[in-house]
Amino acid sequence: MSNLKTHFVELLRRASTQLPPDVTAALKAGYQREPPGTAAQTALATILKNIKLSRKNSTPLCQDTGTNIWHVYHPQNICQCELEQAIREATLEARNRAYLRPNAVDPITGLNTGTNLGIRFPVISFYGWKKQSVRASVMLKGGGCENVSAQYALPVAGLHAGRDLDGVRKVVLDAVFQAQGKGCAPGIVGVGIGGDRITGMIEAKHQLWRPLEDKNPNALLAKLENRLYRECNQLEIGPMGYGGKTTVLGVKAGSIHRVPASYFVSISYMCWASRRASVTITPTGNPTFHKQVPSSQECNTPNCKG
Numbered sequence: 306m307s308n309l310k311t312h313f314v315e316l317l318r319r320a321s322t323q324l325p326p327d328v329t330a331a332l333k334a335g336y337q338r339e340p341p342g343t344a345a346q347t348a349l350a351t352i353l354k355n356i357k358l359s360r361k362n363s364t365p366l367c368q369d370t371g372t373n374i375w376h377v378y379h380p381q382n383i384c385q386c387e388l389e390q391a392i393r394e395a396t397l398e399a400r401n402r403a404y405l406r407p408n409a410v411d412p413i414t415g416l417n418t419g420t421n422l423g424i425r426f427p428v429i430s431f432y433g434w435k436k437q438s439v440r441a442s443v444m445l446k447g448g449g450c451e452n453v454s455a456q457y458a459l460p461v462a463g464l465h466a467g468r469d470l471d472g473v474r475k476v477v478l479d480a481v482f483q484a485q486g487k488g489c490a491p492g493i494v495g496v497g498i499g500g501d502r503i504t505g506m507i508e509a510k511h512q513l514w515r516p517l518e519d520k521n522p523n524a525l526l527a528k529l530e531n532r533l534y535r536e537c538n539q540l541e542i543g544p545m546g547y548g549g550k551t552t553v554l555g556v557k558a559g560s561i562h563r564v565p566a567s568y569f570v571s572i573s574y575m576c577w578a579s580r581r582a583s584v585t586i587t588p589t590g591n592p593t594f595h596k597q598v599p600s601s602q603e604c605n606t607p608n609c610k611g
């Protein structure tokens with residue numbers, strides 16, 4: 306497939322400099338909600354101005370361009386090595402054009418590679434599907450918000466959180482309360498219920514791909530998300546922790562099976578700079594850049610759920 310690197314560079318440019326429309330709309334709604342002249346409204350006004358300038362000038366929305374997390378759907382006849390190589394070359398090019406910051410640091414030596422490339426950096430997940438096109442989506446996950454992500458093993462006696470959805474609710478509220486605006490609130494909270502310590506966190510991060518306005522197909526989880534959204538915003542932590550009604554822009558929860566002995570709740574906290582972008586590339590190399598990341602279920606091949 307031709308031009309992969311070129312399209313991936315453009316994908317990274319869009320991800321780094323253009324906030325998705327649902328996140329921008331939620332920030333605007335937060336601005337309207339906060340009383341004029343408050344620190345909360347001023348913080349949101351600054352964020353909204355930043356969003357406009359970044360788009361206009363093709364400059365990163367934030368100095369921390371984060372961990373780059375890729376989900377790539379591909380036909381079976383394309384080698385994953387080819388896709389990975391194009392992603393790594395595009396990453397270097399995007400770093401050279403200052404769409405991305407060199408963010409890959411060796412934890413042993415403390416040295417930054419300077420290229421934004423490292424071991425399992427960027428993070429890439431491949432999925433085969435029956436379509437002939439390639440769909441690549443990228444999320445930029447900032448370090449500050451990653452630092453306030455959390456994982457709980459239910460029950461948690463101190464929070465009176467048992468092994469049920471009410472226990473889940475209590476620990477999510479605790480995580481947002483502990484964050485106290487650190488991680489650049491207003492945030493988006495991805496919740497992974499169940500799994501083990503690894504798969505639970507993967508599920509939590511997976512939730513961050515969802516558009517803010519979507520509705521959880523599971524009625525119980527939809528109810529939980531709505532309640533948590535309301536209750537998180539009643540914590541009055543506000544944008545950047547300045548106080549106010551806009552602490553989170555959304556709460557998204559998914560569940561995966563667990564073993565009887567464990568009940569993990571994994572919480573992936575995303576800052577207001579929730580940067581995600583997606584492109585579909587035809588076999589002849591023509592790209593369509595999507596306004597929102599399409600659902601991964603969207604393989605229209607008959608009888609294929611991929």
Ligand code: SF4
Pocket residue numbers: 367368369370371446447448449450451488489576577578
């Ligand atoms: S948490 Fe998000 S907005 Fe804050 S510095 Fe990091 S990437 Fe930027």
